[in-house]
Amino acid sequence: MDNITSEFTLSETTETPSLTVEQAIANLQQKEDLSDRYYAAWWLGRFRVREPLVIDALLNALEDEDARSADGSYPLKRNAARALGKLGDLRALSPLINCLECSDFYVRETAAQALEMLGDKTCIPQLIKLLNGGIEAAIQVPGKPHLSQPYEAIIEALGSLGASEAIPLIEPFLNYSVAKVKYAAARAMYQLTNDSTYANVLIQELQNDSLQLRRSALIDLGKIGYYAAAKPIAETLAENSLKLIAIKEILEYQLNNQLMEPLSDQSIQLMKLMDGLL
DSSP states (O other): OOSOOOOOOTTSOOOOOSSOHHHHHHHHHOSSOHHHHHHHHHHHHHTTOOOHHHHHHHHHHHTOSSOOOTTSOOHHHHHHHHHHHHHTOGGGHHHHHHHTTOSOHHHHHHHHHHHHHHTOGGGHHHHHHTTTTGGGGOOBOTTSSSBSSOHHHHHHHHHHTTOGGGHHHHGGGGGOSSHHHHHHHHHHHHHHHOOHHHHHHHHHHTTOSOHHHHHHHHHHHHHHTOGGGHHHHHHSSSOHHHHHHHHHHHHHHHHHTOOSSSOOHHHHHHHHHHHHHO
16 A cells, blocks of 8 residues: 555654554454454554555454454454544544444443544434433442443543533532542533633642542643643652643643734743653
């Protein structure tokens, strides 16, 4: 195939690919080795190979009901969904919406994340449907390490997509017992209302005793571009690499919403905070 390019995000390393695009597509299309197919789907998304034949192969993999692991899960579907979200081709919209009804919790979770990446509001009704039953339905599945639905991913997607009609369903999760779901609700409520009360919930969590939860809170604050969180992020006890990513996202939000040159005082302050973390 000609004119195939790979793209990288700033957060990814530029390691030498272990496959060619042709090999990855061939591995994805064969039926003998599920692990090779799984890796090929990951690889095509990881290296952002935006090519029609690649999209076709990933869509076929997404709908392959036979590619199941011994425990009955669908690892190929998960990686195909994740890759399609990264590649941003709207041909994946309807197939990803269909995946929200998959029996595999992790396929539903990855599909919600991929739909958030695609940014098309068409999927909002199907995402809202997964919140039916409200907080009372958000229970731990017996014998499984997850809830009945991927609430964190669903709520984050609804917030990013601007689904204001979901506010009554999201708001109760601000009091949910699982911290990351609560953080997702605070993040989404800020995005949907622009009320700083919800962002300040996340700032408070930067003092949480758990490093994992401090990481989650600072990542969420970066995703919503909340300027007032930049200094608390810089001061929280977490890896500088993660703090830099979060503050960089806040800076990008500021620059995208700045109407004219020169740089605003806020943008300059954010750059200074980043310099201090290097």
